[in-house]
Amino acid sequence: LDKPAQGRPQTWWQRLQPRLLDAAKAGTPRYAYHLPTVRERARELMDVAAIDRRFYALKANPHPDILRTLEAEGFGFECVSQGELDHLFGVLPTLAPDRVLFTPSFAPRREFEAALARGVFVTLDSLVPLQQWPQLFKGRDIVLRVDPGFGQGHHEKVRTGGKDAKFGLAAESVPQFAAAARATGARITGLHAHIGSGIHDARHWHTVYASLAAIAEGIGTVSFIDVGGGLGVAYDPDAAPFDLVAYGAALAELKAAYPHYALWVEPGRYLVAEAGVLLLSVTQVVDKQGQRRVGADGGMNALMRPALYGAWHEIVNLSRPDAPPGPPCEVVGPVCESSDVLGKQRRLPEATAEGDVLLVGHAGAYGAVMANRYNLRALPQEDVIDD
Numbered sequence: 111l112d113k114p115a116q117g118r119p120q121t122w123w124q125r126l127q128p129r130l131l132d133a134a135k136a137g138t139p140r141y142a143y144h145l146p147t148v149r150e151r152a153r154e155l156m157d158v159a160a161i162d163r164r165f166y167a168l169k170a171n172p173h174p175d176i177l178r179t180l181e182a183e184g185f186g187f188e189c190v191s192q193g194e195l196d197h198l199f200g201v202l203p204t205l206a207p208d209r210v211l212f213t214p215s216f217a218p219r220r221e222f223e224a225a226l227a228r229g230v231f232v233t234l235d236s237l238v239p240l241q242q243w244p245q246l247f248k249g250r251d252i253v254l255r256v257d258p259g260f261g262q263g264h265h266e267k268v269r270t271g272g273k274d275a276k277f278g279l280a281a282e283s284v285p286q287f288a289a290a291a292r293a294t295g296a297r298i299t300g301l302h303a304h305i306g307s308g309i310h311d312a313r314h315w316h317t318v319y320a321s322l323a324a325i326a327e328g329i330g331t332v333s334f335i336d337v338g339g340g341l342g343v344a345y346d347p348d349a350a351p352f353d354l355v356a357y358g359a360a361l362a363e364l365k366a367a368y369p370h371y372a373l374w375v376e377p378g379r380y381l382v383a384e385a386g387v388l389l390l391s392v393t394q395v396v397d398k399q400g401q402r403r404v405g406a407d408g409g410m411n412a413l414m415r416p417a418l419y420g421a422w423h424e425i426v427n428l429s430r431p432d433a434p435p436g437p438p439c440e441v442v443g444p445v446c447e448s449s450d451v452l453g454k455q456r457r458l459p460e461a462t463a464e465g466d467v468l469l470v471g472h473a474g475a476y477g478a479v480m481a482n483r484y485n486l487r488a489l490p491q492e493d494v495i496d497d
């Protein structure tokens with residue numbers, strides 16, 4: 111059940127409740143992003159002294175204003191597709207290509223060509239591109255994505271390391287890759303690993319960095335080590351926030367052991383999750399055989415995370431913040447799938463009624479960008495708020 115709100119610091123969306131209610135009048139489902147919160151998270155990461163360069167994984171939220179905000183804070187960008195590259199350079203046409211990483215997975219040749227033509231850092235994560243298209247990589251600097259042999263993260267679907275994951279070159283194949291790169295005339299200048307998302311244990315990055323540094327020693331041409339993103343956020347307002355101090359300390363320890371490598375990171379969720387909310391309107395409240403369901407005009411089409419990963423997001427009735435709670439309910443969307451449930455065992459006000467605005471918290475990462483048009487519903491709209 112949702113816990114009582116007493117004693118928690120006010121969130122940005124509680125402070126801006128009238129403004130959000132007003133925005134919802136223009137139509138729901140609707141995302142709102144609070145740029146000052148993005149800046150706050152960005153500055154926290156800027157203050158982690160062990161990190162040399164920071165790249166925002168824009169798959170989390172590619173909204174143009176978020177990209178501009180993070181660019182202004184000194185971030186580079188990590189892209190996974192040609193579409194993301196084109197979008198990024200469309201929004202920031204003068205961005206220097208050395209502020210961009212291209213980290214694809216099973217991408218077609220044309221996407222590698224496009225990335226190489228732009229002059230961004232290109233990552234390979236198996237031998238196959240080198241073998242299939244040696245002429246593409248001849249004389250190039252490349253980055254190698256390694257699978258250190260284990261995965262971590264908030265759900266099995268977001269773990270990207272270990273034998274069962276499609277990502278990364280197995281650590282034991284690195285010598286073979288290095289030989290193939292030499293034969294092609296490509297130079298491995300960076301090592302990369304991203305083995306999961308939504309991780310709270312700071313030792314994780316310590317382990318990743320240590321594995322990569324050991325591998326880098328054997329290659330000889332590596333100048334930077336990218337330990338990926340994956341920083342968790344506290345979706346539950348009562349849970350402990352991500353321990354950035356422990357994260358910085360874990361990285362600093364390794365940085366001291368391997369001072370000759372620049373340390374790069376590429377967080378997505380951490381920068382934007384908390385800065386975004388999803389606004390929905392109540393359509394119907396239905397009691398069926400002892401179970402109350404509060405229906406909203408957006409569900410798994412607007413926010414996939416609960417249906418896909420069983421993810422928990424806070425849900426409140428923004429129209430009646432202080433009204434007495436009703437019985438435990440499910441919050442459901444309008445999609446023709448039983449998985450279209452945004453929250454179970456929630457306490458919304460007894461008086462919740464058609465037209466009330468529901469707010470889904472921490473929806474700024476992997477929210478709008480994963481929305482879909484299933485059942486031919488419209489995509490959610492997006493607003494940006496800057497103080």
Ligand code: LLP
Nearest residue numbers: 167304307308339340341376377378379476
């Ligand atoms: N770098 C690479 C190569 C990645 O694949 C990802 C995310 C990141 C960085 C950023 O990870 P973050 O800091 O955001 O954890 N849709 C899922 C998350 C998928 C993450 C995919 N890769 C979710 O909603 O939880």
